[in-house]
Amino acid sequence: xxxxxxxxxxxxxxxxxxxxxxxxxxxxxxxxxxxxxxxxxxxxxxxxxxxxxxxxxxxxxxxxxxxxxxxxxxxxxxxxxxxxxxxxxxxxxxxxxxxxxxxxxxxxxxxxxxxxxx
Numbered sequence: 001x002x003x004x005x006x007x008x009x010x011x012x013x014x015x016x017x018x019x020x021x022x023x024x025x026x027x028x029x030x031x032x033x034x035x036x037x038x039x040x041x042x043x044x045x046x047x048x049x050x051x052x053x054x055x056x057x058x059x060x061x062x063x064x065x066x067x068x069x070x071x072x073x074x075x076x077x078x079x080x081x082x083x084x085x086x087x088x089x090x091x092x093x094x095x096x097x098x099x100x101x102x103x104x105x106x107x108x109x110x111x112x113x114x115x116x117x118x
Contacts, residue, residue, distance in 0.1 A: 054083035
């Protein structure tokens with residue numbers, strides 16, 4: 001059985017490292033990066049799910065999510081947005097994300113949501 005591939009995009013190395021480690025222990029294939037071009041590059045293999053921070057070094061995750069959900073190739077890609085912004089639920093809904101996670105988050109809550117969409 002193939003491992004489910006999770007891509008995490010965040011500009012916080014601590015989040016990237018801790019979530020990557022947790023998901024690898026739970027038998028996921030994980031790619032953790034702060035490089036948004038990976039998911040918008042059609043030559044790159046798509047993950048089974050994308051965890052996307054809402055704000056990364058001058059790039060708006062909401063706009064990235066809208067772009068991904070408007071493209072045929074990535075429209076069906078489950079996207080979970082996460083942020084410490086108290087309006088994350090509204091922002092994720094406006095962006096067309098499948099779900100959201102508010103920071104700080106419980107790792108079990110994140111796992112539940114990932115399992116729901118993979």
